[in-house]
Amino acid sequence: MPVRRQPSLTAGVTSHIWPSGGRHLWPSGQASAQQSHARGHLVYAASGVLAVHTERGTSVVPANRVAWTPAEFTHHHRAHGDTDMRIVFLAPSLARLLPEHPAVFLASDLAREVLLALTGSRNYDDTAPGYSRSARSRLLRVLVEELREAHEQPLHLPEPRDDRLQAIARMLYERPADNATLAELGKTIGAGTRTLSRLFRNELGMTFYEWRTQLRVYHALVLLADGHDTTQTASACGWANPSSFIAAFTNLIGTTPGRYRTGRQSAAHASQLPTVVKPSG
Incomplete structure (x- = not known):
C-alpha cells in the first residue's frame, strides 16, 4: 500500500506527494526551485503545458508527451497555463531501461492511462483503496515498456x-x-x-x-x-x-x-x- 501524504499548499500550489510519485496543481507561471533526485522520474502534464529545464536544455511536455529526467540531473519545472503535473519515480532497475539523458517520449493511450492511475486519487485519498506493491510494480513495468517502444520526440x-x-x-x-x-x-x-x-x-x-x-x-x-x-x-x-x-x-x-x-x-x-x-x- 502507498504511504499517504496530506496535501501541501505553497505559493498557490496544491501538492500530494508519496514515496513513488506525486501530483502538483500549479497556477500558470509557477516554477519550482532547482533540484535533483536520487531516482530518475517521469513527468506528465494532464492539463496545461510543462517545461522541464536541465543543463542540457528545455523539454516541452504537452498533453501527448512524457518527459524523462535521469537521476542526479539538476532541473526545475515551469507551468504554462494552469497545470496538473504528475510525477512517477523509477527504481534503478527500471530507470536503466530508459536513456541516460533527459528525453521526451510520445505518450500512447495506454501510457497515459497508466500514468494517471499511478498518480490518481487512490494514491493519496484514504477513502479510496490503494494499489498493492505488486500491482504498482506491474503498472510501472507496463509504463516503461510503452515508453521504450515509443520514439524520442523532438521537443527537447x-x-x-x-x-x-x-x-x-x-x-x-x-x-x-x-x-x-x-x-x-x-x-x-x-x-x-x-x-x-x-x-x-x-x-x-x-x-x-x-x-x-x-x-x-x-x-x-x-x-x-x-x-x-x-x-x-x-x-x-x-x-x-x-x-x-x-x-x-x-x-x-x-x-x-x-x-x-x-x-x-x-x-x-x-x-x-x-x-x-x-x-x-
Missing part, C-alpha cells in the same frame, strides 16, 4: 554552451517572431554565418532554422495553453500565415493546433478529481 530544445549561440538564443527567446536570417543575427553579435552554422550542427545537432522552429513551437504551446487561437499564435511566433504554422506545428506535435487545444481541454476535464483539495482564496 538543447541549450547552447557557446557564447555566440547563447547570444542568439537570448534574442530569439525574447522575440520568437523575429525573422532575421542567421547572417543578420551574426552581424549583430560579430560572428560569421559559416561559423554559426557549424556551431549549431556540432553543438546542438541541428540547423539554425530547425532550432528556431522548435523554439517557436515551444512558444506556441505556451500561447495555446493560455487560450490564444491559432491565428494569434502563428503571428506571435513568426509565421507569415496560419497554414505554414499549422504545418510546422503538426510536423513536430503530431496534431494540428486546433485539435491540440481541443484535446487539452478534454484531457483537463477528464483529469479533474473531486478529492483534490485546491488552494483557498
Whole structure:
C-alpha cells in the first residue's frame, strides 16, 4: 500500500506527494526551485503545458508527451497555463531501461492511462483503496515498456554552451517572431554565418532554422495553453500565415493546433478529481 501524504499548499500550489510519485496543481507561471533526485522520474502534464529545464536544455511536455529526467540531473519545472503535473519515480532497475539523458517520449493511450492511475486519487485519498506493491510494480513495468517502444520526440530544445549561440538564443527567446536570417543575427553579435552554422550542427545537432522552429513551437504551446487561437499564435511566433504554422506545428506535435487545444481541454476535464483539495482564496 502507498504511504499517504496530506496535501501541501505553497505559493498557490496544491501538492500530494508519496514515496513513488506525486501530483502538483500549479497556477500558470509557477516554477519550482532547482533540484535533483536520487531516482530518475517521469513527468506528465494532464492539463496545461510543462517545461522541464536541465543543463542540457528545455523539454516541452504537452498533453501527448512524457518527459524523462535521469537521476542526479539538476532541473526545475515551469507551468504554462494552469497545470496538473504528475510525477512517477523509477527504481534503478527500471530507470536503466530508459536513456541516460533527459528525453521526451510520445505518450500512447495506454501510457497515459497508466500514468494517471499511478498518480490518481487512490494514491493519496484514504477513502479510496490503494494499489498493492505488486500491482504498482506491474503498472510501472507496463509504463516503461510503452515508453521504450515509443520514439524520442523532438521537443527537447538543447541549450547552447557557446557564447555566440547563447547570444542568439537570448534574442530569439525574447522575440520568437523575429525573422532575421542567421547572417543578420551574426552581424549583430560579430560572428560569421559559416561559423554559426557549424556551431549549431556540432553543438546542438541541428540547423539554425530547425532550432528556431522548435523554439517557436515551444512558444506556441505556451500561447495555446493560455487560450490564444491559432491565428494569434502563428503571428506571435513568426509565421507569415496560419497554414505554414499549422504545418510546422503538426510536423513536430503530431496534431494540428486546433485539435491540440481541443484535446487539452478534454484531457483537463477528464483529469479533474473531486478529492483534490485546491488552494483557498
